[in-house]
Amino acid sequence: MSESQRNRHIALAIEEWFDRYGTDFPWRHTRDPYQVWIAAVMLQQTQISAVTPYFDRFVRAFPSVKTLADAPLEQVLKQWEGLGYYSRARNLHRAAQIVVNDYHGILPSSFDQLFALPGVGNYTAATIASVAFREPVPVLDSVTTRLNLRLDRSPLTVGSPRTYRSLFRRVTLRIKHASVPGSFNLGAMELGSRICQAKSPRCPSCPLQEYCKAYASGRPERIPRKRPKPAIPHYHIAAGLIWRNGRLLITRRPTNKMLGGLWEFPGGKQENGETLQECLAREIREELGVTIVVGEPFRSVKHAYSHFRITLHTFHCRLPGGEPRNIGVDQWAWASPDELHQYPFPRADRKIIEELLRAGIHQSV
Secondary structure (H helix, E strand, C coil), rough: HHHHHHHHHHHHHHHHHHHHCCCHHHHHHCCCCCHHHHHHCCCCCCCHHHHHHHHHHHHCCCCCHHHHHCCCCCHHHHHHCCCCCCCHHHHHHHHHHHHHHHCCCCCCCCCCHHHCCCCCCHHHHHHHHHHHHCCCCCCCCCCHHHHHHHHHHCCCCCCCCCHHHHHHHHHHHHHHHCCCCHHHHHHHHHHHHHHCCCCCCCHHHHCCHHHHHHHHHHHHHHHEEECCCHHHHHHHHHHHHHEEECCEEECCCCCCCCCCCCCEEEEEEEECCCHHHHHHHHHHHHHHCCCCCCEEEEEEEECCCCCEEEEEEEEEEEEECCCCCCCCCCEEEEEEEHHHHHHCCCHHHHHHHHHHHHHHHCCCC
């Protein structure tokens, strides 16, 4: 069998499998470029099972590019709250404004134009271009990369630019044989996640078994080669539940920082040699220009981000006098515990809010 024939058989097998066994998700009922875009961005670094309720809620709140572009960023972040990787939401908002201003509200149709939008990388541009506009450009995420490296029994290492360039050329030759490029890409992604799994590939259930060189080798799980993962750092964060007249002081993070645009209980990372209480008092002075009295601890919660983990320690505090200033924050506000649901918060802070409400605490203790 020639390589061209093999590529054609692989493309047809992926499409046929997807048509028969593909999972039903709401964004697969449409080729509307806007909804395809929203789903593709949400699916970046997020499990597909977690996305469905967020997708439904988001497109109800912002049913078009223009409604998204016109919405305040804080409203967009509130709809995104809990999904994580908030730069995705900020980039969506910026990109929607560009589409409205530069493309008359119509999402561009080519891979290259899509790639130029904020927050749209190779994966997202290829997904939109292939699913919404039938452009034969391959999606290469972690699972399709693994699938195609195994098909070719490739010695290339995951994550390198060389691997991406090589796979892009190879898989482009395959997708050109697909009758529906979007089905090829969606099918490859689902095959990679459900069948061609990293540690225990389910080869007997795979429609590509007869074309897979890694399967023929007898040890498909050895491919691809992986880089050793670095140790994940852990940080202790001190945050203040700063009370005044039954209300809590909250601050909004600068938009150019991680979790930008979200509100939080003010505080920061503990440095070597200082207690959590000392850390909290220092951070409040540096960020808000006021001196607080740190009181009793409240709750500590753990949370994991992509490249580090934290333990968030909270303390009841008093602000004896003075008004906060926007030194290291975008904005500050006083809010009662019952009003906190109106603001977008990171997940760790949201856990603290839930604990406050559960405990029925409405003033400093």
